[in-house]
Amino acid sequence: MHSQEWILFPRKPGMTRDDLFNINAGIVRTLCEGIAKCCPNAIVNLISNPVNSTVPIAAEVFKKAGTYNPNRLLGVTTLDIVRANTFVAEVLGLDPQEVNVPVVGGHAGVTILPLLSQVKPSCSFTSEEINYLTDRVQNGGTEVVEAKAGAGSATLSMAYAAAKFADACLRGLRGDTNIVECSFVASQVTELPYFATKVRLGRGGIEEIFPLGPLNELERAGLEKAKKELAESIMKGISFIRK
Ligand SMILES: NC(=O)c1ccc[n+]([C@@H]2O[C@H](COP(=O)([O-])OP(=O)(O)OC[C@H]3O[C@@H](n4cnc5c(N)ncnc54)[C@H](O)[C@@H]3O)[C@@H](O)[C@H]2O)c1
C-alpha cells in the first residue's frame, strides 16, 4: 500500500479545518481533474474540508480543464443547517423537522453564520439564547472532534447531511419544484466570489441564488467577521491552483 493511501483527512482535536488544507487540497485537485476528464457535466457536491477553500480549488481545476459550470459546483454546508435546526428546536421545544434556520457564509468557525432572526416558524430569542445558539452552531464540528478524541470528525451526521443534500440535488434534476437548500457556491450575494446562502436547485443544478434577506445588527457584525475569514480561505484555494 502506498503511503498516501494511509492519509486520514478528517481533523483531530486542536486542529482547525484549515489545518487540513495541506493534505486535502492536493487530493481534491486530483479528484477534480478526474471529474473534468470522466464526467465533465456532473453536479459536484464537495464536502471535503476545508470547504471554504476546496470549492474554489475545484472551480479553478474545472476552469483550467474548460469544464467549469458554476451552477454545477456546490459546497455541502447542510450539516450546519441540521445542527442549527436541532439546537434551535431544543430551545423552542419543537421537533427539528418543523424548524428551518438559514445558515449562511461558509463552513468553518465564524464563517458559519446562523440567521436566527429568520428562523421559521418565526420566534424570538433572548440574548443568552442567541449567544448559546450561535456558538453551538459555529462549534458543532469541533464539539464532535473533541468528543471523538482523535478518532476523526462527525461521520453519521455527515452522512445524513450529505444524503439530504444529494437527494435535494437529485430531486431538482428530476424536475421537482421549490427545492431550496443552503450551499457554498459561486455567488454575487456579497463582494466575495463564493458564499453560502439559500439556493434553488433544478434541472441545471443551481437555478437561483437567494439574497441574504434582512439582517439584524448582530448578524451584520457576524457577516463582517465571516467575510474576513472567508476572503482568506477562498484566496488560499484559488492561489493553490493558479500558483
Ligand atoms: N462538510 C461537512 O459537513 C463535513 C462533515 C464531516 C466531515 N467532513 C470532511 O470530509 C472529509 C472526510 O471525512 P471522513 O470522516 O469521511 O474521513 P475518513 O478518514 O473516514 O475517510 C476518508 C476517505 O478518503 C480516502 N482517501 C484518503 N486519501 C485519498 C486519496 N488520495 N484519494 C482518494 N481517496 C482518499 C480514504 O481511503 C478514506 O476512505 C474530511 O475532509 C472531513 O473534514 C466534512
Ligand SMILES: O=C(O)C[C@H](O)C(=O)O
Ligand atoms: O468539523 C469537522 O472537522 C468536520 C465537519 O466539517 C463538521 O462540521 O462536522
